[in-house]
Amino acid sequence: MSSGPVLPGRDDDPDRLYTITRGRSRSPENAFDLVTLIVAEREPAPGMQSEHVRILRMCEAPTAVVEVAAELALPVSVVKILLGDLLETGAITARHPRFAPNKARLPDLDTLKQVLHGLQRL
Amino acid sequence: MREATSPDGGPRRRPAPRTVALTAAAVLLAVVAAPVGIGRALGAHQPLTALAVGAVAVLWLIAVGLAAAGTERARRLTEDLAAQHDETMTALVVAGAARQAETAARDGASSARAERDAARAEQARAEADVTAAHAELARLRAELDAERAETEAVRAAAEAERAELDRLADGVLPEVVKKLRGGAAVDSALAAHRTHPQHALLRAVAEEVGRGERLRAAALAVCATAAGRVQALATSMHAELREMQHRHDEEVLGDLLRLDHSTAQAGRMADSIAVLTGARSGRRWAKPIAVESVLRGALGRIGAYQRVRLHNASTAAVAGFAAEGVMHALAELLDNATNFSAPPAEVHVYVEEVPAGLAITVEDSGLGLSESWLRRAERAVSAEPLDLTTLSAGTRLGLAVVGALARKHGLQISFRPSARGGTGVVMLIPQQLVTHPAPALATVPEPVAEVARPALTSARPAPVPLPLAPAAPVVPAQAAPAVPAPLPPAPARLTESGLPQRRRGQTLTTAAPPTAAPAAKPVRTDASTAAARFGAFRRAAQQTATSAETPPTTDTDTTPDASPVTEKDS
Numbered sequence: 001m002s003s004g005p006v007l008p009g010r011d012d013d014p015d016r017l018y019t020i021t022r023g024r025s026r027s028p029e030n031a032f033d034l035v036t037l038i039v040a041e042r043e044p045a046p047g048m049q050s051e052h053v054r055i056l057r058m059c060e061a062p063t064a065v066v067e068v069a070a071e072l073a074l075p076v077s078v079v080k081i082l083l084g085d086l087l088e089t090g091a092i093t094a095r096h097p098r099f100a101p102n103k104a105r106l107p108d109l110d111t112l113k114q115v116l117h118g119l120q121r122l
Numbered sequence: 123m124r125e126a127t128s129p130d131g132g133p134r135r136r137p138a139p140r141t142v143a144l145t146a147a148a149v150l151l152a153v154v155a156a157p158v159g160i161g162r163a164l165g166a167h168q169p170l171t172a173l174a175v176g177a178v179a180v181l182w183l184i185a186v187g188l189a190a191a192g193t194e195r196a197r198r199l200t201e202d203l204a205a206q207h208d209e210t211m212t213a214l215v216v217a218g219a220a221r222q223a224e225t226a227a228r229d230g231a232s233s234a235r236a237e238r239d240a241a242r243a244e245q246a247r248a249e250a251d252v253t254a255a256h257a258e259l260a261r262l263r264a265e266l267d268a269e270r271a272e273t274e275a276v277r278a279a280a281e282a283e284r285a286e287l288d289r290l291a292d293g294v295l296p297e298v299v300k301k302l303r304g305g306a307a308v309d310s311a312l313a314a315h316r317t318h319p320q321h322a323l324l325r326a327v328a329e330e331v332g333r334g335e336r337l338r339a340a341a342l343a344v345c346a347t348a349a350g351r352v353q354a355l356a357t358s359m360h361a362e363l364r365e366m367q368h369r370h371d372e373e374v375l376g377d378l379l380r381l382d383h384s385t386a387q388a389g390r391m392a393d394s395i396a397v398l399t400g401a402r403s404g405r406r407w408a409k410p411i412a413v414e415s416v417l418r419g420a421l422g423r424i425g426a427y428q429r430v431r432l433h434n435a436s437t438a439a440v441a442g443f444a445a446e447g448v449m450h451a452l453a454e455l456l457d458n459a460t461n462f463s464a465p466p467a468e469v470h471v472y473v474e475e476v477p478a479g480l481a482i483t484v485e486d487s488g489l490g491l492s493e494s495w496l497r498r499a500e501r502a503v504s505a506e507p508l509d510l511t512t513l514s515a516g517t518r519l520g521l522a523v524v525g526a527l528a529r530k531h532g533l534q535i536s537f538r539p540s541a542r543g544g545t546g547v548v549m550l551i552p553q554q555l556v557t558h559p560a561p562a563l564a565t566v567p568e569p570v571a572e573v574a575r576p577a578l579t580s581a582r583p584a585p586v587p588l589p590l591a592p593a594a595p596v597v598p599a600q601a602a603p604a605v606p607a608p609l610p611p612a613p614a615r616l617t618e619s620g621l622p623q624r625r626r627g628q629t630l631t632t633a634a635p636p637t638a639a640p641a642a643k644p645v646r647t648d649a650s651t652a653a654a655r656f657g658a659f660r661r662a663a664q665q666t667a668t669s670a671e672t673p674p675t676t677d678t679d680t681t682p683d684a685s686p687v688t689e690k691d692s
Contacts, residue, residue, distance in 0.1 A: 014411055014419030014449060016360075016386055017367055018379040023428045025376030047435040050414050077372035 017078055020051060026077065027084040034076065037062040037095040038083060051082050052091070059092060141193045148186035152179045290320050298328050305339070308332045346401035349392045356389030357405060383422065390423040393450050394523045405446050410439035410557045413473055413480065419445075420452035426460040434473040437558075438480055444531045444555045451527040451535075454520040455484050455547050463488030463544055470542075480551040486544035496537055503528050503535040531555065 018025075032038075039062045044053040055068055069079040086092040156179030163172030294315055301311035308328045318324055363382045367375060396402060411419070413436045421427045440448050459469040463486040472483040491499065502521035528535050532552045540546035 012408075013415060014407070014422075014445070015415050016379075016382050016418070016422035017364075017375075018383055019418040019422040019427060021379075023379075025379050026372045047433060050412070075368050075371075075375065077375050078367075080372075 017075070020049075020074070021078055021081045024081050027080040031087060031094055032065050032080045032083055033096075034064065034066040035097055036065045037097060038065060038068060038092050039063075039095065040092050042091045049082075052086055055079075055082060055086060056091060062095065138194070138197050141190055141197070145186055145190040149183060152182045152186070155179065286319055290318075290324070294318065294324065295327060298324065299331050302328060302332045302335050305335075342399045345395055346399040349395035349399060350401055352392035353389060353396060353405075356385050356392060359385045360389070383427075386423045387425060390450065390453055393446075394454070394519055397450070397523050397526045398519065407442040407445045409442050411442060411445035411449075412437065412439045413482075416440050416445055416449050416452065417471060417473070417482075419449040420456055423449070423453040424457040424460060426465070427456075429460055429463075429465070429467070430456055430469045430471060432471050432473075434471075436473045436475050436480065438475060439557045440480070440551060441555045441557060444551075447527045447531045448533065448549075448551060448555070451524045451531075451533060452482065452484075452549065454524045455535075455549065458520050459484050459486040459488070459545070459547070462486060467544075476550070477553075478550060479553040480556050482549045482551065484547045484549070485540045485542055487540070487542040488544040490539055490543060491537060491545045499537050 038055070038059045040056040040059040042056065044056045048056075051072060051074070054072060058068060058071055065079060065083065066076060068083070069076045072079060074082075083092065083094070087094060156175060159175035159179070160172040163169070163175055298311050298315065302308070308325070311332070312321075312325060312328055315321065315324055360382065363378055363385065367378045367382070370378065414432070414434050417432050417434060421430055421432070424430075456469065456471070463469060467487045469484065469486045472485070474481045474483070499521055503525040524535060527533065528549075532555070534548075534550040534552075536548050536550075538546050538548070
């Protein structure tokens with residue numbers, strides 16, 4: 001699944017998404033957004049769903065939801081459901097980055113855009 | 123007669139009475155006269171006279187005696203003569219009678235002779251008759267023999283016929299039918315039996331069987347073709363759905379998942395028909411498929427998948443060429459299990475690694491199998507080749523499919539009553555289909571990620587990525603992929619020229635990924651990985667961004683130009 005740069009949406013796995021989420025299509029609680037940082041609190045237990053195991057491995061250091069999604073090559077909404085499961089059992093904690101103080105220190109959007117264009121021109 | 127013929131003669135012993143009387147009178151006279159004469163002579167004193175008288179009296183007596191004796195003799199002679207005469211007469215009469223009798227006898231003899239002649243003639247005739255009868259008999263016997271010989275011949279012919287028919291039924295017909303079943307044409311199947319006495323019959327039968335066979339083959343081919351098309355459709359729909367699931371957010375995701383589920387079930391039906399018609403199964407997987415994915419792949423193809431609980435701690439994988447079959451067979455077993463247990467009841471699936479391979483147990487808590495059902499199920503999955511005629515009107519297809527797949531991949535399937543009250547089905551996947559290190563899991567990015575670390579850490583101090591490298595010492599099972607046995611998927615998907623190569627059973631959309639694959643392939647540098655990660659990040663970001671409609675950033679963040687830029691960046 002994670003061989004090479006994973007292309008999301010690539011249909012080369014027999015797992016269907018509804019089997020991964022066991023039929024759920026939206027997470028019950030809205031605890032996560034794209035940049036919520038996830039930190040694992042436990043070691044993966046044997047018999048766990050492999051996605052859960054990988055999330056726990058990945059999140060030994062805090063990782064954003066969107067990165068988890070990219071790494072697992074799963075849609076963000078599916079990852080949110082999986083994270084919801086882990087959060088329910090207390091295997092992870094979610095930290096919401098505090099935007100207000102950070103926003104001040106971040107470069108503004110125009111600067112970022114220029115940087116991007118500059119990169120693209122290279 | 124003698125009395126009659128001699129009336130004066132008395133009885134033979136006695137003198138005749140006349141003679142006796144005369145004699146008596148002479149004697150009496152002598153007796154009286156003698157004494158008187160003597161007395162008178164003596165009185166006269168003349169002794170001589172007395173003596174003479176005495177002498178005369180004695181002489182008299184003697185003469186009388188002699189006369190009497192003579193008379194008696196004469197009488198006797200006469201009597202004898204008469205008796206002889208009588209005898210002669212009677213002899214004469216007898217002789218006459220004898221003569222008569224002789225004559226009569228002579229007459230009788232002649233008549234007897236005549237009779238004899240007649241009888242002889244009769245006999246001759248009778249003999250002639252007998253001879254004729256003999257001849258007739260002989261003729262009849264000959265006829266009978268001929269008849270019998272004819273019957274024998276007919277019987278022998280009938281025997282030969284019967285033997286021929288037996289041979290036809292025992293040897294020739296089955297052979298011809300077998301050839302026809304094997305796909306031979308009628309003429310070629312009958313080539314060896316062109317001179318067969320029952321050729322017409324053979325040909326009629328062969329043509330009928332051949333027609334049936336062609337019909338069967340045509341029906342199978344049609345079914346197989348249709349199933350193949352549905353399979354292809356389902357596969358491409360799966361690919362599109364997967365792509366859409368990544369493109370759309372959770373508002374649409376639920377609907378897409380439902381569609382995906384329906385498509386998977388339709389695909390399973392098509393797969394079942396393909397298996398039963400002997401066509402290829404749906405997809406080929408290029409890499410070994412982890413057991414968990416196999417289980418979930420099976421799960422996704424049944425209706426009531428939410429009632430199934432998976433209990434799996436195995437990291438083994440099933441060889442790619444067999445994975446689809448295992449999944450399909452497992453799906454059919456799961457479908458049975460869910461169908462035979464009432465809705466709230468759950469079906470449990472356990473995976474166990476055993477020396478012989480991998481044992482997957484499906485346990486339901488449903489009604490349990492009756493003895494006869496159990497036998498039928500065992501027979502359906504046994505080593506006997508599939509007989510389509512045993513399928514009853516579309517029902518119970520599942521076990522037939524399982525049986526066919528089990529035979530194809532050497533899976534062993536056994537049924538037993540479950541301790542939970544329902545049925546337990548054990549599927550044993552043989553060891554040669556099982557790979558343990560699961561090499562397809564996260565092999566390639568490992569070194570790449572290592573190198574990529576500085577590029578990313580510079581941007582973000584927290585050591586975020588590297589999913590497996592730090593985890594390696596923790597759980598050895600997951601560390602196993604670090605063994606450098608990797609790269610089977612990459613060369614399989616790309617040709618030397620870097621162009622994507624379409625696998626069988628894969629759609630072109632999946633085989634030809636948008637843009638990042640060529641970018642990622644040639645140089646697996648830190649930059650390319652970073653680019654990929656960056657792209658992934660931005661795609662994920664874009665997803666939410668488009669839904670939230672935040673214009674300025676997403677406008678510039680078009681995915682296609684992102685990867686080339688970052689690649690050039692290196």
